[in-house]
Amino acid sequence: MATVHHHHHEHSGDRLIDEAGAVLKDAGEQWTAMREDVFRVLAAQDRPASAYDIAEDVGKARGKRVAANSVYRILDLFVRTNLANRIESANAYLVNTHPGCRHDCVFLICDDCGQADHFDDDKLTGALRSAGSDHGYSGVRPVVELRGLCRECAG
Incomplete structure (x- = not known):
């Protein structure tokens, strides 16, 4: 099964914060000081973070x-x-560095260090959406997590 790669506009630093604020406003929501603070803390994490750690x-x-x-x-x-x-499996969150792009991510999570990476595979997630639809569900949102050891931990 081939992996489909999207061309994302990855953002970081203040550009990521500005983009996040714009996306939230476009969704009809307010970009409050508290929301910005939570986003900044989340964006600074190098691993998935819990709500308690962020708080x-x-x-x-x-x-x-x-x-x-x-x-x-x-x-x-x-x-x-x-x-x-x-x-989902860690009840933790990762910032989306390309907030203007909607797609289903396949997450790779290291069981040793907790590092999380992702890739896109529209063929796989599309098949999961179709399977859900075939079973009478609508609005199916695939959540795919693969657990194992990252390169550094397996090395």
């Missing part, structure tokens, strides 16, 4: 406690608007 880091940056349930609501909004991806 702690945002709280440190703001100088006051931030409730994890507030962060969960923001993260759910980010997932719905394609600003972040949820790693």
Whole structure:
């Protein structure tokens, strides 16, 4: 099965923050200071992060406690608007560095260090959508996670 590669416009730093704000506004949502703070903390992570870890880091940056349930609501909004991806098996989140591009990711997650990478395979995720539809489901959203050891940990 061939992997289909998309040509993403990967963003980082302030450009990523600006793009995320624009995508959220285009979705009819507000880009509040709290949402920006949560996004900045998430974007700074090199591994999937939990809402509790993000709440702690945002709280440190703001100088006051931030409730994890507030962060969960923001993260759910980010997932719905394609600003972040949820790693289901770890109950953790990754920033989407190409928030203007919608596609289904296949995640590769290291069982040792927790590193997560992704690739796109429209043929695979399309087949999963079709299978769901064939079984009477609509709005199917494939969530595909492959677990194993990354190159460094397997090395």
